[in-house]
Amino acid sequence: MTVSLDIVIDRAQGGRWTSLRTTAGREWLWRREASEREKVSPGDAFVDAGGLEECIPTVRGAPDHGDAWSRPWTREGEADVVRCERFTLARTVRATGDGAVADYVLTADAGFRFVWAAHALLDLSDRARAHLREGARTRLFPEAARLLDREWPDGAPWVEGDWPAPCGLRLDRFGPDDGTAVGAVVDASDCCVHDRADRLSLGLEADGQPLSIALWRNLGGFPARHPYRSTGVEPMLGRVFDLAEAGPGDAARVPASGEVRWRLTLSTNCRCA
Secondary structure (H helix, E strand, O other), rough: OOOEEEEEOOOOOOOEEEEEOOOOOOOOOOOOOOOHHHHHHOOOOOOOOOOOOEEOOOOEOOOOOOOOOHHHHHHHHOOOEEEEOOOOEEEEEEEEOOOEEEEEEEEEEOOOOOOEEEEEEOOOOOOOOEOOOOOOEEOOHHHHHHHOOOOOOOOOOEEEOOOOOOHHOOOOEEOOOOOOOEEEEEEEEEEEEEEEEEEEEEEEEEEOOOOEEEEEEEEEEOOOOOOOOEEEEHHHHHOOEEEHHHHOOEEOOOOOOOOEEEEEEEEOOOOOO
């Protein structure tokens, strides 16, 4: 059965996708009240309101969750556009029979390096599972150190293992809540999330750029003072959360043409092999 998706976008507050609802009534995006979001300025600490954020040119690091979420976007023709100090990003979203396609164009000086993530926080039950390519190389970041089957190397920004259990840490399950919060980046370009009978596939295409799927599995472990549950499945250009940690091949790069184009595809049909 084909099920389509209805999308709601808040251009005034960072171009955030606030709803991703099936015609059958399933809301995929998790959201929370965050009134302080209305007063943010570029460079402010990130205000987590849920939904799907456009994180660029970094996720972690500075500026916190990037430079686009704290700026208003404008409608220009069929595109949503945000202009930042070093780049302009245009996004065109169109519905398909079983989901949506978002086409992106980033314009910047040749050689500009960046990380982009479709920072999608999903409203998932503790029975949900993420399906990615078996054996895909997976980077784990320091918050996972105490959960691994080995010691964390001194000064290492990440360690690597194979999906779905890199370094002995099973990552394909989103529950039950256990008070942990873990970030990972998987060397893959598509992912399918199963939550009981519901399916959401996310895929990414970009010629000549590094592709990955980032995961943020916060099962009540973040933030430390007032933790809550949030689970992110985030198609990404790049292979690190923090652009400052990117080595060769870990970040997207603008070619001589001054443009990078990519496509995000969302579908309610499972693409698992």
